[in-house]
Amino acid sequence: xxxxxxxxxxxxxxxxxxxxxxxxxxxxxxxxxxxxxxxxxxxxxxxxxxxxxxxxxxxxxxxxxxxxxxxxxxxxxxxxxxxxxxxxxxxxxxxxxxxxxxxxxxxxxxxxxxxxxxxxxxxxxxxxxxxxxxxxxxxxxxxxxxxxxxxxxxxxxxxxxxxxxxxxxxxxxxxxxxxxxxxxxx
Numbered sequence: 001x002x003x004x005x006x007x008x009x010x011x012x013x014x015x016x017x018x019x020x021x022x023x024x025x026x027x028x029x030x031x032x033x034x035x036x037x038x039x040x041x042x043x044x045x046x047x048x049x050x051x052x053x054x055x056x057x058x059x060x061x062x063x064x065x066x067x068x069x070x071x072x073x074x075x076x077x078x079x080x081x082x083x084x085x086x087x088x089x090x091x092x093x094x095x096x097x098x099x100x101x102x103x104x105x106x107x108x109x110x111x112x113x114x115x116x117x118x119x120x121x122x123x124x125x126x127x128x129x130x131x132x133x134x135x136x137x138x139x140x141x142x143x144x145x146x147x148x149x150x151x152x153x154x155x156x157x158x159x160x161x162x163x164x165x166x167x168x169x170x171x172x173x174x175x176x177x178x179x180x181x182x183x184x185x186x
Contacts, residue, residue, distance in 0.1 A: 047172060062149050071142060074102055074111040079131065079139040082121060088128035 031041065033049035063073050077098050082089060089097070091112050098108045112129070115121040120135030131139065154162060 047169075051169070058153055061153065062146065065145055065149050066142070069141070069145065071138070072111060072114075074098070074107050075115055076139075076142045076146070077101060078108065078111045078115055079120065079135060079142065082129045082131055083136070083139055088124065088130050090127050091123075091129060094129060 029044045030046065031037075031044035033046050034041065035053070037045050059073070066073055066076065078094055081094050081098060091109070094112060095108045099105060102108050112121065115135065116123070118134075119132055120138050121129050122132050124130050
């Protein structure tokens, strides 16, 4: 038994299919990822595949839109972080807070350097980062751009559907990182 499911291997032709049987007795086949899966097949699709595909497509779309105005997504994150919070952050604080979002360990530090070079950021007392007037204007324009991109991504999706999807994803994370995960009994 693995968590709340029993795992079986069922030969199908020359392949093997993993079948999960929940303790309530319902069975759901975990099919291979299939971008052409019909609606009636979606319950069998691996969530990791679809989350990865969504992440890649949405991130690429946003980064392409930002590239057209010569800005990177990490630069946008830095502008927002420097703008938010009760106290202006230091470079080290910004790097520590945003590196987990970045594609590499040095990307946020580079974004800070680029924004300082562009004079969208300045270093003040206590080595704290502050937006310049140009930096704030850029942050506002980028927020508008991000809102436009979001509208494209969310086209045909109601706020209720979006919230429902996020609740499901949040629950899945809790299922594997919280109660029910190895080391975290029910």
